[in-house]
Amino acid sequence: MSKKSLSHIRNFSIIAHIDHGKSTLADRLLEVTGTIDKRVMKEQMMDTMEIERERGITIKANATRLHFTAADGKVYQMNFIDTPGHVDFAYEVSRSLTACEGALLVVDAAQGVEAQTLANVYTAIENDLEILPVLNKIDLPSAEPEKVKAQIEDLIGIPADDALPCSAKTGMGVAAILQAIVDKVPPPQGDPDAPAKGLLVDAWYDNYLGVVVLVRLLDGKLMRGSKVKLMNADRTYVIDRVGILHPQEAQRFRAVDVIHAGEVGVFTAAMKEVADAQVGDTIADFTAANQGLITPLPGFKSVPPMVFCGLYPTEGDDYEKLKDALAKLRLNDTSFTYINEHSPALGHGFRCGFLGLLHMDIIQTRLEREYNLDLV
Template identity: 60%
Template sequence: MTVPIDRIRNFSIIAHIDHGKSTLADRLIQRTGGLSDREMSAQVLDNMDIEKERGITIKAQTVRLDYTARDGQDYVLNLMDTPGHVDFAYEVSRSLAACEGALLVVDAAQGVEAQTLANVYQSIEHDHEIVPVINKIDLPAAEPEKVKLEIEDIIGLPADDAVLASAKSGIGIDEILEAIVTRIPPPKGDASAPLKAMLVDSWYDPYLGVVILIRVVEGTIRKGQQIRFMQADTVHLVDRVGCFRPKIEQLGEMGPGEIGFITAQIKEVSQTAVGDTITDAKRPTAEPLPGFKEVQPVVFCGLFPVDAADFEKLRESLYKLRLNDASFSFEAESSAALGFGFRCGFLGLLHLEIIQERLTREYDLDLITTAPSVVYRLSLSHSKNEDAKVIELHNPADMPDPNRIEMIEEPWIEATIYVPDEYLGSLLKLCQDR
């Protein structure tokens, strides 16, 4: 049985690190009966040890909650728990594109911080209905009225009807659920149209193969259906359709507006690009969903085993990690000083740290990491043996003959710096000096 579309609410939670996003998700799951008190653990949706220890979310997770509102109607709430860190900005943008609204969680003591802004602007670009939630109001240093003013001044969102809550103490949870139902609009979509679904995320499960998180936009997806990935141009047979409550529950089919997962006997995460459009192989949709882009690594470094005998073990471990993280790339390289190792590409420095820590912990490897660097692009002039060409330089050891180099280009970024007024002067000086 598919859910009536006007009773579905899809939302994500936007917050700066440590403003209480995972704790709020826990309370919502508990309040709607997703898990009993006995099954509950802290940060239910963060299932990696590193996520729990650092208090960060690395993988997007979803959970489907059943809620009976004060008007007596039953609703299905799909919560998308998104990573907050800028390294995972593209994943966040796809998770937000799968929702119609967002809870903007701001710490009552800390106020609005950088990531809150970066992600809330993405949310506004997706035309979301944003519900401000001022969390941790039971702290002695809490200043909810000041934070309301900050939300209005800095972000430009009206905050007079912001929900005051404390996820830890369970204050304001019912008000948040009511706000989701009354203020976030239901999804739109036609169940009889050709299937069009967005691939929000994917990960490798040793029993099920690749599990693909999807949001159905139009049409219906069901078990036994042949589907096509439009960007990858591959065809697969759906062998399981379901949702997380947060425990896995199998479903017969999913209609427009629903969020859940499918499996289709896919063995590698690299075949399932985040943001791809999934359609019916026999009756495809005309246009793919907008916003897809290939995830490009931007920071590179070398990983070398301390003990040369661990080289094969490192290779296997990298293949296993890549099963779960398609945004990470690697190729073999050798160094005169460090022996054989791998040159790896990451989305940013946090991503590098996480991969390195997972290799050390989960695969018991001792690693030497070279200093992170970026890729330079060299334009070479024509020589006796070779034509003029453009090459990418990863390693200073591969620097060609300086006489042939016409131009060296390095990557630049366009950055926006969010900073409180009192630091503006010293920050401008830092930008000029550096």
Template identity: 60%
Template sequence: MTTAPQDNIRNFAIIAHIDHGKSTLADRLIQLCGGLTEREMKAQVLDSMDIERERGITIKAQTVRLTYKAQDGRDYVLNLIDTPGHVDFAYEVSRSLAACEGSLLVVDASQGVEAQTLANVYQALDNDHEIVPVLNKVDLPAAEPERIKQQIEDVIGIDASDAIEISAKTGVGVPAVLEAIVTRLPPPKGDREAPLKALLVDSWYDTYLGVVVLVRIVDGVLKKGMRIRMLGAEASHEVETVGVFTPKLVSWPELGPGELGFFTGSIKEVADTAVGDTITEERRRTAAPLPGFRPAQPVVFCGIFPVDAADFEDLRTAIGKLRLNDAAFTYEMETSAALGFGFRCGFLGLLHLEIVQERLSREFNLELIATAPSVIYKIRLTKGDEIELHNPADMPDPVKIVEIAEPWLRATILTPDEYLGAILKLCQDRRGIQVDLSYVGNRAMVQYDLPLNEVVFDFYDRLKSVSKGYASFDYHLTEYRVGDLVKMQILVNGEPVDALSMLVYRGAAERRGRAMCEKLKELIPPHMFQIPVQAAIGGNVIARETIRALRKDVLAKCYGGDVTRKRKLLDKQKAGKKKMRQFGKVDIPQEAFIAALKMED
């Protein structure tokens, strides 16, 4: 168990679009290098969470140290990082790439280059990576390796003439990938004698060890018993264990320059270990910190409330525990008149939101309600100060507002030619502005500027349905632009329901309001009195539906005689209903909230 000579270390990430075979290739590499025995091997061995295995996606980047005896007879240490492909977890990819010198770019030999492939390659090039193109799934009947090689050259602009053709599923061609890693990727640079300088790549909470910190050593050596200092967090800790993943946790004597491994040191909170921080020795500090990363910025917010108010404390504990392992997820307490006590949570995107919700209900057995997802708006007030608005219910009085700015993003969509018309119409309907349209073979690449508010609901689902699943989508936030936005409130029996209020574009407000009222009319059960359901902007009602009252037949016992007898009974009923409507409370069932918030188009 000695540290490897620096020239024999290779650090690389596997990058690709969703479902192009990153995790399967990682499995084959682990198998060939003997990282696990045949008995311990299972499919997607690095996807450790249940949700990852069920959905077949990677959420957390995972790392493995493998040893490989190359054809030149030398023993190499390969540090492999398997990265997520989904756009919501792009920050996981960015920090994984910063810890490596090279990347394996995996492209499906039947699907070709997709939106996320491009995004990840550009990130790798920004980190000065050497890139080795790998064509996967060449065993499929639809595979066209020669056409895809040409496509890689045309779209990305890197030489693909010596791309390696493999099938990660069957293992064909995978040994050639290992040789390419050793011969085509550069060894890491670093000075063993310099003061310790290490990049904090990731951290998570383990019930037995406390916080486990994944680091990439740049200079110096990390050993057990050292006192280290985190420059960003201004905290110092004593290193208790040092080790590597093979993919099992294995203790290791020390980590030298260029190596990837982990350490623990009685750190209680993951929040104390900021991703991208620089770690150095307490006594002999490094001169300059590493550039690090921008912290992950939540872009989508929603309120999470327990269905049963008695579960609030359990929810608080559960959210606290989840936060230990997911530093990109933020939360603060909030109260709502309709839903009681809960939390306002921030996420990196809708998939992130869905996964956090699923983990809360699954791992902690909680029944939850989530309000409509919203984004951060910037509001400039008449006094001249600017505020950030996370929850539409907190919007200040419109008289005090000068302008409201909303976040916009630049979306890149790759699609087969025949679906282009439907996709352009979808983007136009969502207030999109076309920036660019170019062709690569028979596939169109469209770039659009879109407001995040319009994308956040179900844009991705709609895109997949209009393109029969063939279009791929990638985006990054660009700027805030001033928009004509108004707050739409939903009134039930004259009372505003704060959980259903939202900021909408003025041009689409009436359509959205009408759809919401129609939906609620079906969802709220009839009461003994008539209930108006209204959508309003300020004092202006823009849509209304009426839920009819349940009627008791008061004339059942009244037969014969003068009409005035019947009239008297009906008037008495009418007066009773009027009084009831003034003091009666409308019960909106929980399902109605959930269904109303899901409504779109």
């Protein structure tokens, strides 16, 4: 893979306040680029959890690869990382933004800039991302595009003259957004010929695949048989499959031969322990890491829990089941903490820490639904 081929890659995210139309815009991007067959298209395609669809919010960061033919006739590979919008999930946003070079700042043209928009966009600015303002819901009678452009300039301090008008609901302006990503978001920097080095963006447990690791590869390449070291965890693995995330596939996993420098992909490596894949760790070529040729990337900021509560199984026999479920959920969510706790009245359980009340409610709901636990 030549260095020239990095110029056809764009890694981007979407920043938006809750209910400003981020998931709907994500659906239109999938549709316009032909990533999803129209016959199987449904709302909130990137939101994979039942609870996300039910509440109309994004909780887990997610990623998929789009291909777009730009005005210059070339096909560009776009790695789109979908992020949550609620304040409780700011850690997911910062984690995802680290893997991008650009971000769409989606603002509701009727409601204007809101508090969470500011928090997330400042995270993007800290990461030196190219920010493209997008005015969504431009077709609403209450839309005030000029007023909102002035708000973006006054409150955020970025130029909004060429903010992109769109209606994520109807698809108006979506092709222009994709063209703007090609024109304005810089391609990733990286050396395809150097030893493999990447950032562990996210990881989760899949019942069929085991621990799946989402990686933004900075240098080199990863393929089946690659021997890699997780530098902070000081653990070594041999990769057994590599792929990309695709919302239409079973387990969202589409196998590929190689993940190249600059790309976002996933791999599995027979990790049995969910605690092995620490988000923010550096994935490095085993030989180069052992020779001291690769320095670990700076880790993610850890966010302390703000809300605490005790969780106890109604049935004492379910303690081990609850312990296992918490360990699996924690793999996807390093900001949620738990320690053993014993109560004379309730028996053995866990004291858990969360980022906020919504975060706590979602973890509790997932434990009850996905792991069939009855909790006190």
